[in-house]
Amino acid sequence: MDKLKRFSRSLLLFVSVFIVAQLILVNCFGLGAAPQQVDGNINVEVLKSSYPVGKLVTVKVTNSTTETLTIPHECPNPPLQVHKIQQNQAVLQIPEFADEIDCSNATDIIIPSGTSTQVTFKNWNNQLFGETGTYSVTLETEIDGTPTIVTSNNFQIKEPGIFRQLWNGIIYRPIYNALILAASYSPGYNLGIAIILLTLLIRTILLVPAGKAMKSQRKMSEIQPRIQEVKEKYKGDQQRIAMETMALWKEANVSPVGSCLPILLQFPFLIAIFYAVQNGINPDNHFLLYTTYNNVSLADINTNFLGLNLLTPNIYILPLIVGSLQFVQLKLATFKTAKQNKKSSAPGSKEMQTAQKTMVFIMPALIAVFTASLPAGVGIYWGTSTLYGIIQQIFINKSSTSGSNSNEVKVKVIKS
Template identity: 35%
Template sequence: MNFLNAGLTRFFEFIHSGVQFVVSNPNYSYGLAIILFTLIIRIILLPLNIKQTRSQVKLQEIQPEIKKLQEKYKNDPQKSQQEIMKLYKEKGVNPMGGCLPLIIQLPILWALFYVFRTINPVDPVTNQSITVSFLWVKNLFSYDQLYILPILSGITTYLSSLMMAPKGDSVQAKQTSTMNIGMAIFMVFMAWKFTAALVLYWVTNNLIQMGQTVLMRKLEMKKEDV
């Protein structure tokens, strides 16, 4: 983790120096650097994120077929599971396909927890330590005193998960819905005392994920129409 912490710290400082060259005001440069940093991380992880989103979109599409199989073999759970796994194979769906990108992003998130707690913003003219604000946040490297970002983290976490969740009233759909609500509440609780910089990263990450899901869904629909 020390290697990852140091690497991400240097990477962020490099991005910020580039942003600061264009936007010298630190009250804007640090916030914009975090947004750009998030976008670059998403681009680096794009192949895995595309795989995750595609898997979730396909899983949504075959939910009616899964429900039919569950109804057909409701008295034979083992046969039902076999037929569902057969369907997954036929449709090229990996039910665990969404896990790997999430697993990879967790170490990054925890490393950024360290990065944003150790960054010491300085004035580009005087080279003295300063407090950096961004939008409504009075201190970007402390917690959001208005708690707007933590609430946004919960809302965007729920919406991004909802967009990829199975549809319908199946047991799996209900379980996923409950998990999504629980995860959103958990993120609000965790973000309450996180630095605003880290929560800004997470909210931006969720918004990008939502846009990617919409795009992937449209592309999959176009493939079906061809």
């Protein structure tokens, strides 16, 4: 204990001396971060030398003049001009769907003297940088009353990697088009209705594998008391415990991997829905639409559903609903196991019961926090998917109960 106290004091002393030394160096000797020099120039710098198609291009604008630099918003046009270098000539790029951009929240970019800021092309990126090649960015402004054009360094737009191409081609683009198609046929072009319809479609496609996984999870829960007996019987012999546990899994015809399948199968769709809701309604993503849907106007899609703005997080109502649905689903999934644990006198059954209760309450809370931090549209997807899972779980529980009455799965521990 004395050694621990001495170590704590030494550590505290070291940290204190380090902080004091840093303060002295920064404030007295000016060894902190150096302020940007004011040399009367404005610099425009693209942060990377190359970007894959679809990646957001970011530009750093540095104001080294003595006056505040204002870049007025010219929405629906981009704040900076973009040129593509073709045959040694700079060709101005004009966004095709700029007129569909919502400019209600557009503001000027203010850069005080001696500072810098980052400018992105969030609403125009795919329209301006949709083709491979060499590009540059220019800023038209004034320095001391003199019109000045500041040009950035040249940078490359290159083909995306194989994983990005597979992701866009196999998962994201089909889901995105399905979402837009559903919205275009829903009453009032409503995005919320489209998300619900798409979720039901996805869950129906995954109905068979998800059902098998739920049954596997159910059986896995039913043999947990037996596994606890194995762990207690062969305590300290990890190899024997592993062998006996695998024998139990084989006897019950279950796999621990199979019980994770519903969540694993949903993740790609969840991520795709997230990006589709967060960025997909931006007219800049019009290039993702299949030729059949080119006449659809993304600006016409209604992003309000039951009083919720689906593009922004909802931190009160939706998280509570989704968390409650998750709680109900977990209770249904663990109900029979909880009853078995209460009746069981096997060693470790109480610990298992406690862990199960903890999961039933902790998991919904985490899902609620997760929902509150993402656009409400993602919460609508997760809530609809969970409700679908609840209905599916009820049917599985009923079939499991009727099956156990007539043909109960018997599992025994293999004795040495």
